[in-house]
Amino acid sequence: MSSETTGRVLQACKNCGGGAPMDVHFCPQCSQILTIGRHGDYFAFLGIPRRLNLDVTDLERRFRALSRQFHPDYFFNASPAERRASLERSSYLNDAYRTLRNPVARVEYLLGLEGFPPRQPESGDGTPKVPAEMLEEVFALNEELDEVRALRAGGAAPEVWRARLERARAPIDARRAAHEAELEDLSARWDGLGDDAGADGRGREAILGALRERVLERNYINNLLEGVERELNA
């Protein structure tokens, strides 16, 4: 269980000036709780490798164990500096746990960390740009939605236009399922690279780039489906 960052001195103790690895929370020299530096990441903080398939039970156990180490409740009578460090460290832990527990947030976080932030490219008017390979489907869906709106405005029975909407979203649903499968495959390939930092750099980048594209498309699809969902429930 060691990530590539473990073992390297990456944070400093403000109390005694000593150095400490990223995945420890108390100074090895003076044993005071460490203040949080600006660099560091959720994986190293929790002491787990940068993998996409995580053992959630293990994650929960680590979260509880670390909460017990530095929750502000236990630093109530400590010095102001230690109280501040405990608050910062607990907040960071909670943010880390929340992000890594959620598979969608986890992959987005990892991409950002690896230099492939999944930011949605925008078209000129501020709306998200349609991914190229989906242009046709999105165009078809929008046409269908227009017709559904016309049907509703014309006073058609809800069953009629609802059924139409359901049919319209079917290809998009299928597309999402295909994306999930691709994401799983890419995630497994990423995890397969393991801790071997010396692995083929181009291989890494290819996987990360593909992951980013799938994630962006999935977000786009989800937004699209949410729109349909709103339409259904209106």
Add this chain to the structure above:
Amino acid sequence: MGKVVGIDLGTTNSLVAYVADGVPVVIRDRTGDALVPSVVSVADDSTVFVGREAERRLLTDPARTIYSVKRFMGKGMRDVGDEARLFPFSLVGDPGGIVRIGLGTRDFTAPEISAFILRELKHRAEAHFAAQGEIDSEVDRAVITVPAYFNDAQRTATRDAGRIAGLDVLRIINEPTAASLAYGLDKRHAGLIAVYDFGGGTFDISILRVEDGVFQVLATNGDTHLGGDDIDLLLMKQILAETKNAGASGAEIQAIRQAVIQAKLDLSDRDETEVIVGTHRKRIARAEFESVIRPIVERTLEPCRQALVDAGLQPSQIDEVVLVGGSTRIPLVRRLVGELFGRTPHTELNPDEVVALGAAIQADILMTGNRELLLLDVTPLSLGIETMGGVMSKIILRNSTIPATGSEMFTTFVDNQTAVDIHVLQGERELVADNRSLARFKLRGIPAMPAGMPRVQVQFQIDANGILSVTARELRTDVEQTIEVKPSYGLTDDEVERMLLDSFEHAEADFAARLLIEARNEAETVIRATAKSLRSREFAEIAESELKPGELERIEGALANVTAVLNGPDRELIKARTHDLNEATQHLAEVMMNRSVQAALTGKSIDRL
């Protein structure tokens, strides 16, 4: 160092508890009563009454007697709807400002009224510690509970109330979570727990996972304006309609309120009861009562379902359901909750006391650093800021474990702009107007740069109390920005300070009120003892054979004299007449004592003499 307590500051009743030798105990008065009614009455002469005494004054001085003040904590006048009509006291705040309650020449904010209740609890605890022979009996620190669904303004108002009462508020914790701590003490096992907390004015549902002694809240939901009060209001409106008493006085409304509350309590263990208000009598069967209140109880179920969805759980996955709050004594509530979760809810602990016990446990954890248990709570509402077009952009999502942080980058729109306005909101809705405005901030001291150049990182920190603080830093220059806070529905620090000073000035009046209450209690004890003697079986015989001529008349006269002044404001008069009654009954008491001693010596019961 003074003592530390846990306080449940409730809508209807408040309690104080502490941990003695590792065991949490609720502090009771001499009669064994743990509940201090959350009622405050301020008499014409500024004497302040709190608790039972104030409750009595609901009927005699309703315009100056305040109850359910928790409903106004952190609220603006705009939030107070049509129910204000049914409150006998008047709300006098500015239309756009916070709620103020007018009492003669002075008006009070909700935190000030709550501070009176907190001070009463503080005194009760101090009297308890003094009676136990503690040398340092002062209570100066407390953990205070709030409904889980309280927003930032309501939490801050509660903390302000504590400060005004002279308490260092160690922590604000959520009521359902506190209850789970109290329950968890005797059941140290793992599992998923739902705490259903239906009190006098608020409703909360919290879903927790308990493992390795960590009480982790997974999701919470609720309604801070839904409780037993709403059931009372519904029944009151019904009675008012039936008696066609549109212009009822404050005292009449209070009489109706007390009658319907009594009926509600009766129907928890009886099938039928009668509401009697003046000449109006109305029989209510439980089935009818249930059909009237059902819509209110059903309003609690949707938050339960939402909390389960947020926790990613099915109702059947919940291992235990715990009921908290007085309103969970209603059989219909128990039935509907049981149906929702498919299991019989726990009711072993007193639903009125369990929250205070949990607060005491948390206070003990903070003071001793005891690491056996740990509470991990969540923020009930999403936090965000206003963005272009009146839309709220969320920064910290609801049900995030606290403490939690979020940050947002800001820049400038014109060259050399040095300040930016930020509007902070809480809520789940899309539009700013549909969410709760928490505060408006002004970021100042941004270094002069061309438009769009500054990169101001604003950091939002929700602490373990669920209360927000904001810091900001311009990243290019690494300059910390100053932030001016204008709370939307709260008090500024200066206002809280001033109220604290005011309360010292009123401390003398409070002390006088306490002496008055003590004089009354003393008088009531003597009255009860005398009445008991006069009613006893052997009294006729004693009166005939042992009392002197005119002695009975003197006793009865003295009794009437005390009773006449008992509820008056003159403490010395009550004491003097109590003294007279004591004197008048001294001989009678001796006679009765002798008889019982003789009876004991001869082995016979007094009744057979």
